[in-house]
Amino acid sequence: MENKFKYSDADLDSFDRVIKEHGWIIYEDVINPALLQEMIDSLSGSYQKRREIQIANGIAENMDGTLHHLVERDTFALHFLDQKYCDAQIRHFLGGNYIINSLGAVINTKSAGRYVQNVHRDIRSFTGDFKLMLQFMVVLDDFTLENGATWFLSGSHTNEEKPDDEHFYNNADRAVAKKGSMIAFDANLWHAAGKNYTDQPRRALTGAFTRPFFKPQLDYPRALGYAFGEELNPHLRQVLGYNARIPENLQEYYQPVEKRMYQPGQG
Structure with missing residues (x-):
């Protein structure tokens, strides 16, 4: 793996240059070890619930x-979001305030054959220079060539058309990264999960941040509860979408600014 994708600091100039040229960047040794273990420990129960x-x-x-x-409410997610990992980079990329669009995980095993191994991008509409979404992965197991390190077609975030598989795999780079790293990438970038040839799972947290007016995949304020949101700090209220809600009725719509469902500064 070439060092041009890997950085240990949060320098915005490096982020800007690498993201514009290649579409993705790796930040090594970012995640707190205790939080990392909390993420890993939660996956089994969370997966069983969703699999059913x-x-x-x-x-x-x-x-x-x-x-x-x-x-x-009771998993690692709020702890993770409250750490503001890559907050400056996300704000720079999206031009200000942002919200969580999705937060999930992938457990890549030797026997698995799933849609994430297809060449794809996760934003349906090509947005070019207007950036709506920045995606990320938290590396829960070392990403290696053998266990399915993600393929990224560097520079393809400027191309609207999907590349054919032959071109993609002949030219794509691999995101070889250490456990505890965080990978950020432009949502326009064409990518694919690698095939795991080992007997151990290759696990990763996956997600995306967007400008606040972009519709999230789940209504997190409604799922967590409006009353629950009143107990959160300003950063979590913002990133979870409590400041970018849609009024349900006229009573919710006609409110003074400080009580409005859609707050100022949300785009």
């Missing part, structure tokens, strides 16, 4: 090892 729903609803095929919407 996938099976019951008839959508289990190709979704094994995938966990969606891990923002819950």
